[in-house]
Amino acid sequence: MKVRAFHLALGSISAPPSAPTLWGHLAWWVRYTQGEAALKEWLLAFRQDPPFLISSAFPTGYLPRPLLPPVQVQDTVERKKLKGLRYLSLETFKRVVQEGETALRESPELTQDKAPSISLATQTRVGIARSTGTAQEGILFTDRVYWLNNRKGEQTWTVYVHLRQEAAYLEEALRDIGTFGYGGKASVGLGRFEVVGTQEMDLPEAPKPTHYVTLSPTLPQGEGYWALETYWGRLGGHYALAETPFKRPYLRAKEGSVFKEKPAGGLLDVTPEPAPEAGVQVWEYLWAFPLGVRVTPHSEGNWGVGA
Numbered sequence: 001m002k003v004r005a006f007h008l009a010l011g012s013i014s015a016p017p018s019a020p021t022l023w024g025h026l027a028w029w030v031r032y033t034q035g036e037a038a039l040k041e042w043l044l045a046f047r048q049d050p051p052f053l054i055s056s057a058f059p060t061g062y063l064p065r066p067l068l069p070p071v072q073v074q075d076t077v078e079r080k081k082l083k084g085l086r087y088l089s090l091e092t093f094k095r096v097v098q099e100g101e102t103a104l105r106e107s108p109e110l111t112q113d114k115a116p117s118i119s120l121a122t123q124t125r126v127g128i129a130r131s132t133g134t135a136q137e138g139i140l141f142t143d144r145v146y147w148l149n150n151r152k153g154e155q156t157w158t159v160y161v162h163l164r165q166e167a168a169y170l171e172e173a174l175r176d177i178g179t180f181g182y183g184g185k186a187s188v189g190l191g192r193f194e195v196v197g198t199q200e201m202d203l204p205e206a207p208k209p210t211h212y213v214t215l216s217p218t219l220p221q222g223e224g225y226w227a228l229e230t231y232w233g234r235l236g237g238h239y240a241l242a243e244t245p246f247k248r249p250y251l252r253a254k255e256g257s258v259f260k261e262k263p264a265g266g267l268l269d270v271t272p273e274p275a276p277e278a279g280v281q282v283w284e285y286l287w288a289f290p291l292g293v294r295v296t297p298h299s300e301g302n303w304g305v306g307a
Helices: 019-034 036-048 076-084 090-099 101-106 170-180 237-241
Strands: 002-010 052-059 062-064 087-089 119-128 135-147 157-163 193-202 211-214 228-231 250-253 267-269 283-285 290-293
Touching (some): 019 036, 019 052, 019 237, 019 283, 036 267, 052 062, 062 090, 087 090, 090 101, 090 290
Antiparallel strands (some): 002 157, 002 193, 052 157, 119 135, 211 290, 228 250, 267 283
């Protein structure tokens, strides 16, 4: 699949950038730079025929491990290392989507421990009194924080966009979003990033695919190999101060989930009760970002296909 890649240098964040979160910030960028009428037109396009598909962000040069039937390994150490692989290099991903998980046993990620560095840490903060803007005595708490750079501080993350129509504003919009930060805790400095490069490239797919792996969360449908999560999102923009600042919770299939039929997905209405503003609908981006995978009877082994 031909895509445009946006490489991001991330600081400390509360969670890696997901496609729904980035798309939500793009919607607010359209609202604040072009007005409400432009936002409604933009949303209508995504409800009918999305002008582009956007992926979640992954370490540059890596993609999420497809959730395929696991290869049967007797050695305990190797089995544990295989279980811990979350991201695959583009070359390993290309082999896995064509040959199945048996290709992982020869991969540099397993044999040479070449996997992206992701650290989870805690950050201590002090409570601030809203009335005075000063620190509150005895109020300390900790936040969970991801540090996504490698030891040399060189690791970047990449968002892939499959353009179906021209969208020249994307780079400017992402640069603006990175300046102010995305997601939870952006108000205290988390979630900031810098767009450090873009490139046109092809993402690997299996010829004559039998299944499809998604690079963005999407609606579970049909048969496949899924990892599901229940998601409770917060409203963005000035709706973050609404009486009910949470979106309606829903169930979604995570990145790396594999479907037998090519998934489509769409926008999901997650308007809370009460709505943040009369007549307003809140939409969540859940379009799939599908890449072809070939699952053969050999690669399926003794594992069944679950729905």
